[in-house]
Amino acid sequence: MALEQDLAALLGPKGWLTEDTGSYQTDWLKLQSHAPLGVARPQSTAEVAGVMRLAHAAGVPVTPQGGNTSLCAGAVPGAPGHVILSLSRMNKIEPVDPLAFSVTVEAGAVLASVHQIVEAHDLIFPMHLGAEGSAQIGGLIATNAGGSHALRYGMMQDLVLGLEVVTPDGRIWNGLRPLLKDNAGYQLRRLFCGSEGTLGVVTRAALRLYPAPVSRATALLAVEDFETLVRLGAGLRRDLGEFISALEFFCESGLEMLLRNVSGLDYPLSERTRAYVLVELSTSARGIDLSSMLEEALGAAFETGLIVDGAVAANDTQRAAMWHLREEMPEGQRLEGAQVKHDISVPVAGLSQFIDAMEAELEVILPGVRLNPFGHLGDGNIHFNLSPPAGMPDFGDNKAALSYCLYRSAEQAGGSFAAEHGLGRSKTTFAQQLRSPEERDLMAAVKRALDPENLLNPGVILPAENPQE
């Protein structure tokens, strides 16, 4: 086939793979696996443009791929014979600009590598999530990643100052201005953030950096119920204002599974309650005693009954132990057996009512189903994962009904059925069902405008068959 030969000639033997493509074609959750025409691994923006021009001319769909850590199958093809465009070899990180608090990186740079390099300048790139050892900047931008620090520092769309993007027909848009303020027309950089590789291929980005914290304080708190949790969270945001870098919650059922299934963990409190929150403060200013401030706030919360129990980490070991409880939550549930994951958000004020309502509604669908809501209290983002009733190996026929109930209820509560993981291929049908025709039409119009031939990651965000309706 001519395209294959052209790509091989353009990219060379290391740049065009047609064998052993399994790790590229299969997503993290193993939802999809279709043999591609091949895997393109360009080394420059010009090569990316060349790949797109050739594929465009041949009418062959292309799926851009970063670290392939999507939880919605958004970075693998939905059918055989497509081109996978891996940005992994484009991983250069330019010199940090300490005066402008920015750094320009190629799309294939791994998040943890960016962390490491900017930290040598006493700066941070404040995006943290479980997959940071393999997730790449381009994929994080394409999916508008959120993570545990989004309340303070924002999502990827808030951390990208400038972008370079290759269009579906192989033109290069240089929007790589490292600026907070650039109102010369539509905010294209914001549009490409979260477009999941369906509008263009991100090749480079200017990222926003922040001063590194010089001190931290971390506490784990046990709270009577979710209603109290919401009030506690709002109070902490008021009293400790700009210092809160994380406000992560989990629940008793998740903690119980975690402590049963994962060894070497330490639960530092004496009381067990229905809900827990990990609060972390940090500051880049010297001379601020965060631990005292946190202890004082918690003392007040204890006196007014907002918390039942709590501990402030006395050192980094204790801090790490607290974070492990939160971070290992998915692992604790995975080891329990079958599960179904959901990534939703609801307006923070309604979080407690939402969880209560879900306990009742999901119980009707599958009596005994075990709920494990945990996530980001500050922004209402809940990873609302489910396990089958105790003693049952799976959900029987109820998986779809459980998910649909959760998704529809999140939407009805003014929230979102897709908070930070995106739609990928897994959730496009739900989007058709749960979002308004007006919204879907706007999105289809944008897709049609920027990728009229539907060649870039077809089937992601909009249905593959007919995104034009």
Next chain:
Amino acid sequence: MALEQDLAALLGPKGWLTEDTGSYQTDWLKLQSHAPLGVARPQSTAEVAGVMRLAHAAGVPVTPQGGNTSLCAGAVPGAPGHVILSLSRMNKIEPVDPLAFSVTVEAGAVLASVHQIVEAHDLIFPMHLGAEGSAQIGGLIATNAGGSHALRYGMMQDLVLGLEVVTPDGRIWNGLRPLLKDNAGYQLRRLFCGSEGTLGVVTRAALRLYPAPVSRATALLAVEDFETLVRLGAGLRRDLGEFISALEFFCESGLEMLLRNVSGLDYPLSERTRAYVLVELSTSARGIDLSSMLEEALGAAFETGLIVDGAVAANDTQRAAMWHLREEMPEGQRLEGAQVKHDISVPVAGLSQFIDAMEAELEVILPGVRLNPFGHLGDGNIHFNLSPPAGMPDFGDNKAALSYCLYRSAEQAGGSFAAEHGLGRSKTTFAQQLRSPEERDLMAAVKRALDPENLLNPGVILPAENPQE
């Protein structure tokens, strides 16, 4: 004409004005004034949709308008016979949600009114700019306003959680979810921010609120030159981290005009230098001694020669006096006579070289031309305004050449010729000249996708005649 009668019937006598339309049809800088078919003043989203449906059916262009404070003629029609759609009567502010730190408002709510209402809940909506007494939320969103607090809190696109928008053909998109995290497809809310009324009419918005500061510290500093200014700014951002809410600079020529032309101002320092910076810290946490922290940082800066002179405001009167110097800067120059305004941004690290280069280049175009760069040091946004040489009443034939030189140079320095005021009607030609064909084509494709008949604010962002190319 049928449209006129239909709109009169839909909106009633207070909702459809055909006389005394002067204040609606003429922009703030009096660059444009074309008699409209009439001014529609709907009272509800449904009425806005009705206006758009009728205008769409009749093929008559519509210009949405908020407080009509655009500095680029973006909110008045570019030709006679269009409909002006004023959102002024839609100014309701819903109850503040203190647990979710958000409030939902109609597009016509005046910024200062929003400030006042949320402050009663010890919260702030951190958008501050000169026109806040008349600028409306819808217009601020449409222009993606920036202002003096953008370094800390972001621009409007960062402060809008959810949006309701009426499309050019009169459909209502309800994206009013008050969420930080909503990755269910393209980030439409971000796309409408900064679209200057050309893609849809913003009718309601869910805004992000922050805890109100409980203390502040403000200082005015005199700095030898702009290179030192840049280093000082970066150092303050590192040392005082999350507390900096404003970092505003101005220059000697502006100060000199200001003190000569505006009475009742107080310059609190003894030294005069080439550059000045107003730094303000604020915190919503109790028990933080910002004044001491600021004094300590300034003591260190004085010792290392980063500042020549400086004073920390001892009370609110002194603080207000310092802010007056910055805020009255445009007035000082206006009273001097003819002027030409520019709103540009450059990467912060290059700010000094840029100003030096402009001094040399503009002097070649018009010897003696007086430069008055001032603005936002943290984000590199410079209001680079010019006055004619001393003794000359105007710029002769050089105005366009001066502007073009500044704009082109900002772009060449990796910056933007349009930082926070947008393009409006004034800058679309510059955009054609200064931005790449790829970028203009992407914008034209987005416009064509969402407003295929080019009926919504034609001539803004893209040229009126032929936005489709």
